[in-house]
Amino acid sequence: xxxxxxxxxxxxxxxxxxxxxxPEGRELLHRVREFMEKSxxxxxxxxxxxxxxxxxxxxxxxxxxxxxxxxxGYGCPGGGNLLDGMVAxxxxxxxxxxxxxxxxHSGLAMGSVYLCGSEEQRQRWxxxxxxxxxxxxxxxxxxxxxxxxAGGLTTTARRDGGEWILDGQKKWIGNATFADYVIIWARSLxxxxxxxxxxxxxxxxxxxxxxxxxxxxxxxxNAHITLDGVRVPEENRLQRADSFADTAAVLRLTRAGVxxxxxxxxRGAYExxxxxARQRQQFGRAIGGFQLVQDLLVRMLANITxxxxxxxxLSGLQQAGLAxxxxxxxxxxxxxxxxxxxxxxxxxxxxxxxxxxxxxVGRFVAxxxxxxxxxxxxEINTLIVGRAITGLSAFV
Ligand SMILES: Cc1cc2nc3c(=O)[nH]c(=O)nc-3n(C[C@H](O)[C@H](O)[C@H](O)COP(=O)(O)OP(=O)(O)OC[C@H]3O[C@@H](n4cnc5c(N)ncnc54)[C@H](O)[C@@H]3O)c2cc1C
Numbered sequence: 001x002x003x004x005x006x007x008x009x010x011x012x013x014x015x016x017x018x019x020x021x022x023p024e025g026r027e028l029l030h031r032v033r034e035f036m037e038k039s040x041x042x043x044x045x046x047x048x049x050x051x052x053x054x055x056x057x058x059x060x061x062x063x064x065x066x067x068x069x070x071x072x073g074y075g076c077p078g079g080g081n082l083l084d085g086m087v088a089x090x091x092x093x094x095x096x097x098x099x100x101x102x103x104x105h106s107g108l109a110m111g112s113v114y115l116c117g118s119e120e121q122r123q124r125w126x127x128x129x130x131x132x133x134x135x136x137x138x139x140x141x142x143x144x145x146x147x148x149x150a151g152g153l154t155t156t157a158r159r160d161g162g163e164w165i166l167d168g169q170k171k172w173i174g175n176a177t178f179a180d181y182v183i184i185w186a187r188s189l190x191x192x193x194x195x196x197x198x199x200x201x202x203x204x205x206x207x208x209x210x211x212x213x214x215x216x217x218x219x220x221x222n223a224h225i226t227l228d229g230v231r232v233p234e235e236n237r238l239q240r241a242d243s244f245a246d247t248a249a250v251l252r253l254t255r256a257g258v259x260x261x262x263x264x265x266x267r268g269a270y271e272x273x274x275x276x277a278r279q280r281q282q283f284g285r286a287i288g289g290f291q292l293v294q295d296l297l298v299r300m301l302a303n304i305t306x307x308x309x310x311x312x313x314l315s316g317l318q319q320a321g322l323a324x325x326x327x328x329x330x331x332x333x334x335x336x337x338x339x340x341x342x343x344x345x346x347x348x349x350x351x352x353x354x355x356x357x358x359x360x361v362g363r364f365v366a367x368x369x370x371x372x373x374x375x376x377x378x379e380i381n382t383l384i385v386g387r388a389i390t391g392l393s394a395f396v
Pocket of ligand 1: 104138139140141145148172174216217370373374377378380395
């Protein structure tokens, strides 16, 4: 490393958000970082290239005790929304696929049970999910129904005595190839409303096939699901999911988590770029000493700092019970746009080396494309905020 003119502020937590967390939470964040840097970073490109999930990393993740931080009771660690968000950032900072695997399990799947399950259902499913002994997935999107899920779901649920019969297809369902519990959202033929069902892996008529050749989040096992006369007992119907408004409550929670993930993805790329800028020599000096390179770095830092501060405030609103759909939607849209810019600038800063997987930034560039689109595209989240601020719905 060439001699610098002054000490470098290499910590990407530029506004010291870390200090707003209690010491116990900070200690947890450090353990998460250590796990991600020591156990995940060295091997993740191997799995990414092969489109495989690193099942052998699960015991280490279990030991962190981070599933269900946002919930209290039911065996969940209960650290609060801010800590939950900062953990999501830490995971994505090293690998967005691991961050997504975890977000699907702890956010979408556990969140569905926590927000939409009865007391008995929470007791039944959440403790094992909090221990990560059982893994969850969340099946909303269908081959022909993405953004329009609120009114357009075609998967049906027909009541037959004490059971429901599910028929239809789902697409993109993360973790579903190996998850123990897959939450399936389907339209009831009784009242036309969307309801949630916990389908256990191995239920007859429930088939998953892994989606291959993705260019993003290749470690995440996304599945195409076929439901052909799948019989689910009434006890597995989420008792507090009466309409899509209840599904939307889960998305309100998890979109905030995706905003944190996007911040982490940008932060990881920035940190790689900063380290590279300080050691890469051209024209006889570190490229970090060039004004145009500093311009890129400062733009990146501004993006991740503004995103993190926005997310922290959103977590505060969640904790206080004040967060509404449009709050999460604004953060998801804003942070993912900033993330996409940031990873692109990091790639640019690394020059040709930026497209080599071994330098990690290329993986962030690819993975950011999925984060940008899932859990509501920029357009859909914009429409949610637009409706809130004008009072006029522009959804067609
Ligand atoms: C890697 C990955 C993982 C995922 N994991 C899951 C999962 O675990 N569970 C799950 O249920 N789903 C999952 N999804 C699905 C994801 O939520 C959808 O991809 C997303 O909601 C967008 O739907 P779509 O891809 O069908 O795009 P479409 O809805 O077909 O949209 C295509 C384009 O049209 C635009 N558009 C659509 N409607 C409007 C409108 N009214 N006004 C303006 N523009 C509009 C969109 O913004 C987008 O740019 C995942 C997706 C990806 C890529």
